Each structure stands twice: as C-alpha cells, then as structure tokens.
Amino acid sequence: MKRLRLLAVSVLAVTALAASAAAGDFVDLRRIEPVSGDAAAGAQKAATLCFACHGADGISPVPMFPNLAGQRADYLYQELLRYKSGSRPESAMTALVQPLEDADLRNLAVHYGGLAPDLPAPAEAPAQEVLARGGTLFREGDPARGVPPCQGCHGADAKGHPLADAGADSPYRAYPLLYGQHPAYVATRLRDYRSGALAHTSNDFIMTAVAQRLDDASIDALAAWLANLPAQRQAR
Numbered sequence: 001m002k003r004l005r006l007l008a009v010s011v012l013a014v015t016a017l018a019a020s021a022a023a024g025d026f027v028d029l030r031r032i033e034p035v036s037g038d039a040a041a042g043a044q045k046a047a048t049l050c051f052a053c054h055g056a057d058g059i060s061p062v063p064m065f066p067n068l069a070g071q072r073a074d075y076l077y078q079e080l081l082r083y084k085s086g087s088r089p090e091s092a093m094t095a096l097v098q099p100l101e102d103a104d105l106r107n108l109a110v111h112y113g114g115l116a117p118d119l120p121a122p123a124e125a126p127a128q129e130v131l132a133r134g135g136t137l138f139r140e141g142d143p144a145r146g147v148p149p150c151q152g153c154h155g156a157d158a159k160g161h162p163l164a165d166a167g168a169d170s171p172y173r174a175y176p177l178l179y180g181q182h183p184a185y186v187a188t189r190l191r192d193y194r195s196g197a198l199a200h201t202s203n204d205f206i207m208t209a210v211a212q213r214l215d216d217a218s219i220d221a222l223a224a225w226l227a228n229l230p231a232q233r234q235a236r
C-alpha cells in the first residue's frame with residue numbers, strides 16, 4: 001500500500017515536470033495563428049516611429065538595420081514580441097517596442113509585410129568566387145560539413161518557405177525571407193544563432209543547429225550572395 005502511494009506520488013511529480021518543461025522552456029512556433037491587423041493603422045505608426053531607421057518604404061538606409069518590406073508578417077510579429085519580452089539581444093528595438101500594445105505590433109507587422117521588397121543593389125559587388133560559394137551553400141548546403149541547403153526552408157528564391165501558407169496549421173508560417181537583406185545584418189544574425197544567443201523559440205533551435213555548422217567565410221559568402229540577389233535579377 002505504502003509502495004503504491006509512493007509510486008503514485010512519483011508519477012505525479014514526473015508528469016508535473018514534463019508539463020513545466022513543455023510550457024516553460026521555449027515558445028513553440030509550430031502552430032501559430034496567422035497574424036492579422038490594420039495595415040493603414042500600422043503605416044501611420046511606422047511613419048512616426050520606424051521610418052528613420054527602416055526607411056519610408058521598409059528599405060533601410062543603414063546596413064545594420066534590416067529591410068522589412070515584404071518580410072512575412074507572421075515572422076515580423078513574432079520578432080516584435082521578442083524585442084518586447086527581451087528574448088532578442090538588447091538593441092535600439094528593445095526600448096522602442098516597450099510602450100506599444102499588442103494591436104500595434106500586429107498592425108506594424110501587417111503593414112511592412114504588405115510592402116514590395118523592391119530592393120536597391122548594394123553599392124559594392126563582392127568577388128565572383130564569394131558569390132559562387134554563397135550561391136552553392138544556399139542551394140546545396142555543404143553535406144561534408146553537415147550544412148543543410150538553406151533553400152529548403154527559406155525558398156529557392158529566398159522569398160520564404162514554400163509551404164508557409166499551406167493551410168492554417170502550416171508550421172512554416174514564421175520562417176523569414178532572406179531576399180536582398182543587408183549583408184552586415186545577415187552575418188550578425190548568423191553569428192548570434194551560432195553562439196547560442198538565440199534559444200527562445202522552436203525556430204531558434206532550428207536555426208542554431210544550422211548556424212553552428214557555418215564558419216566565418218561561409219557566413220560572409222551567404223550574406224553577400226543574398227544581398228546581391230536583386231542585382232542578379234536585374235542583370236538578367
């Protein structure tokens with residue numbers, strides 16, 4: 001009888017532990033509601049709060065400020081939540097989003113997600129071999145080092161996961177597009193994933209595993225190739 005009670009108590013304890021691990025350790029982004037909001041209200045807020053750093057049209061004038069135009073709204077909303085909760089490293093964004101309401105974050109995400117990613121070509125074209133290495137890594141990965149092809153998750157054209165909108169329960173909704181993103185920003189992000197600094201969501205875990213396989217030369221080549229996608233399109 002005593003043994004039975006002991007067993008019951010330990011089963012309860014184990015169940016409680018499992019429940020707290022599942023609920024507390026990370027944000028599970030595999031099943032998220034598609035974000036909706038008021039794009040016009042978002043545009044109004046953006047015109048006063050965001051345009052100085054992210055540009056009037058969501059194309060940022062400074063390399064360390066990411067372009068937002070045409071980025072997936074679901075991804076943008078999740079990132080804004082993260083600046084608010086402090087789970088992305090401290091930056092200009094952290095203080096900025098503190099006074100904003102949840103509805104503001106949704107409206108801003110929908111606004112920027114709806115803008116055309118009409119990106120200018122970078123001022124300096126990188127060396128051909130750097131571009132070639134970046135393109136190969138993106139399309140094919142580097143199986144010898146365990147690097148998966150980026151295109152599997154970010155799309156052959158780097159415009160997002162091909163199944164992001166495949167049904168309301170798509171687990172790929174918050175996978176970002178990388179097309180034409182500023183190279184300095186992309187390289188910094190990849191190094192942050194690699195160092196383990198981003199370990200808050202299920203999507204962080206995925207990208208951390210990828211980035212830990214990348215050396216510095218690969219990171220720089222990938223960032224250069226992604227930034228030059230718009231230029232390559234225009235040249236064709």
Ligand code: HEC
Pocket residue numbers: 045046049050051052053054064065066068071076079080088089091092093096108176
């Ligand atoms: C003072 C400059 C500044 C202002 C103003 C600013 N941002 Fe940012 N934003 C940044 C910087 C710098 C980063 C990159 C920070 C990092 O590495 O996490 C960033 C990153 C972001 C990201 C993450 C994008 C990604 O690809 O992960 C989003 C979303 C964003 N900003 C939205 C906004 C919105 C919406 C506003 C207005 C409410 C705004 N920002 C105002 C500087 C700014």
Ligand code: HEC
Pocket residue numbers: 066137138147148149150151152153154174175176177178186189190198201203204206207210222
């Ligand atoms: C198995 C799926 C998967 C693969 C493969 C993958 N990624 Fe990602 N990537 C993600 C997810 C999910 C996120 C969003 C993580 C988050 O929320 O911070 C992401 C985010 C990123 C970001 C941040 C974008 C931003 O705007 O801040 C960059 C940069 C990136 N990935 C580059 C790459 C590169 C380069 C490769 C190939 C070497 C790659 N990814 C391969 C799933 C993947």
